[in-house]
Amino acid sequence: MARYRVGLETRERILEATRTLLAEDGIDGVTLKRITTVAEVGVGSFYNLFDSKEAAVFEVIRQALDAVDPHRGSSDGDTLAELIDAFVSFMTGPSPIARIYLQLAGLGLTDAAIAQRVLRSHRRRVQRFAAACQREDPALTDEQAREQAQTIMAALTGLGLTALIDPAFDMRAHAERLVVGGGAGSAPSADASVERSE
Amino acid sequence: MARYRVGLETRERILEATRTLLAEDGIDGVTLKRITTVAEVGVGSFYNLFDSKEAAVFEVIRQALDAVDPHRGSSDGDTLAELIDAFVSFMTGPSPIARIYLQLAGLGLTDAAIAQRVLRSHRRRVQRFAAACQREDPALTDEQAREQAQTIMAALTGLGLTALIDPAFDMRAHAERLVVGGGAGSAPSADASVERSE
DNA sequence: CAGAACTTTGAGCGCTTGCTCAAAGTTGAG
């Protein structure tokens, strides 16, 4: 839609503005007026570059979902610890994308289309985590690894949500505790819940 | 505001309609028009009973937050397992309230007022979990118990979110795995992540 | 049964929303 240099730049300014507003004020806070004001662009220009407001928002969201799973395919040899560390960094880092991602998950609770997008991204990540689990313990069946990964991912998502709502929450510390005991060891021995060191 | 019997009944119908719409379509889906249509009430009647649309929504939300922590004060002797079981039941049960609660948490990411309400409720629950942790292991310091409870709560929230988005997700099974290994044993022994049975 | 207190009603107000469109301006290949 944009073919001249200026057009591409304007497009970027609009996406940047949309991204900022999405992270700051949530999806409800994103209005055409605000986008065009922040991007310093006329309403008409916006519609020259995007089919609708939704199109711009979805473009930002698509980028956000991709960002959760950055180098897919390339570095497949990550350890579980590295994957978790990367996820924690993503959640607690300065980028506004994590906020968008989590809010999106919340909206997925009542919007099937959004749920589908979020789930696709989520499952892709679960698969990478499962692979890492199996790399650390080759004895695990595919199913076991997948379930383990699911638990870790879900829990990490919850930790991220808590961390972004409560600034005092130290996500990294909690994530470490989570995995040392729970994620890796799916031991069905009930004793584990009684015996504890320290 | 409502003092006659009919008025109180109307008020209940409105809250019920608001609750349903909130759970089905999320906060964005709740419009005055829809509330009054579903409740079979004129717009004017609504404003005779509530100061604003927001007031009705907040009333439902307040009830939702209370529902997460049902019998506070009364039965303080719950075991950790019981508390977790209750939370899982709340999340996976038929009530629409869990959906509202989680969506609210998502919206708390960009709305300070909502965040405050959610956090207050969350912390109250963490406190009960911490007490249960300490009951099971009196050796734990207050701080240790609180951190352990925080991890469990955050993880459970994440599991609940995943379960509500993905119907195929078995929250109870994952919650059990989570706690057997991770929640109770904050063992810093790295070995735990290597040793696993089955 | 009188009548004050409470409830119900929906047309319509003011405002915001996403979006259109015709006219004017800018870009860059030939």
Add this chain to the structure above:
DNA sequence: CTCAACTTTGAGCAAGCGCTCAAAGTTCTG
């Protein structure tokens, strides 16, 4: 330099929003 292709612009539209208000109806006390 030419000129078609692309970009910019904001007034204004239709639709939807939360909400008001005066008139009519209902409830329940004394």
